Amino acid sequence: MSVDPMAYEAQFFGFTPQTCILRVYIAFQDYLFETMLLVESVMLKKLNEFPGCKISPFELRKSTEKFLLFMKERFDKLFSTMEEMLLQLVLNIPKNTLLPEDKVHEQYPYSKEQFQVLQDEVHQLQEQYRAEVAAGQALHAELEEQKVVQAELEKILQWFDGLENTCRKYGISSFKESFTFLAQNSKKLQDILNDVEKKSKKIKKV
Structure with missing residues (x-):
């Protein structure tokens, strides 16, 4: 054979x-x-x-x-x-x-060296593609993080809007006056809380 x-x-x-x-x-x-x-x-x-x-x-x-x-x-x-x-x-x-x-192969003849160059170009394009995919994933993660931050900022803005409405209700027109008002009310509440705790302790002793 x-x-x-x-x-x-x-x-x-x-x-x-x-x-x-x-x-x-x-x-x-x-x-x-x-x-x-x-x-x-x-x-x-x-x-x-x-x-x-x-x-x-x-x-x-x-x-x-x-x-x-x-x-x-x-x-x-x-x-x-x-x-x-x-x-x-x-x-x-x-x-x-x-x-x-x-x-x-007859229409597009390539030597061994030319074929190697093409392989190198393909490898380079693959590396660029992987890098672009990784950058896209990082950008997507950053956008998701920005969405979370944006949601928190909106909550803060809503809180400030509510605070401003409360201040207007009590005739306070500026944020400085608003914070002064809140600080005073906070101190009053703290004093009331301390007074309640003291009275509670006295009652327990009796």
Whole structure:
């Protein structure tokens, strides 16, 4: 059998030419063996029809095997010639032939160095893409954080609006007066709380 890998032919046919030829060889060989067994069985049947025949089945088997060996040797030589013909004429793709899927290589030929440059560019673009994805994720996280801060600021503004409305209710027009008012009321509340705690302690002692 041929040792040439014939990769291009395997790509085109979907199987290696050597595998195809091997299967054909095995099929022919099996057919030869089956034929010889059939011939042997017919000869045995014919011998049984002749009374006093001195040829035994064992001798017939030896003769059949000898003839089979002779036929196999001739078959192998013939098949060797047939294999060479199949590999060269039938299952061979000429060197100047391009498969349809390889036409692009003819239109856009690249040397090994040019291909390496393209690979480097692809690697660089992949790195840039990863960096942009990471920057996008960081920006998204920052925007989420800004949303939280914005929500807190809105709460503070609402609190100031409520404070301003309360101040207007009590006739206080500025924030300074508002804080003074709150501080005074806070001190009054603290004093009341302290007075309540003292009275509570006295009651417990009694």
